[in-house]
Amino acid sequence: MGKEKIKTVNEGADTKEGQHVLILLNDDVHTFDYVIKALIEVCSHDPVQAEQCTLITHYKGKCEVSSGELEKLRAQRRSLAERGLKAYVK
Secondary structure, eight states: OOOOOOOOTTTTTTOOOTTTEEEEEESSSHHHHHHHHHHHHHHHOOOOHHHHHHHHHHHHHHHHEEEEEEHHHHHHHHHHHHHOOOOOEE
């Protein structure tokens, strides 16, 4: 099988005015399964998307996991932080 390119949220696109992104940061504490579950619950990812974002975060150190309005992303960041995950809104 050929390799498929894994895309992150907003890959290759400029952030539109009023649009922001939530960026998940890698850590050496949480398991892949824990992060995948958090992305499904907090960001409404499907399991495949959550797994891809988790792998990108692990290997690249960070990954854009959600995009949209600032208040929505701030709420998602707080939810991830409550689970012990590090993220920021850009």
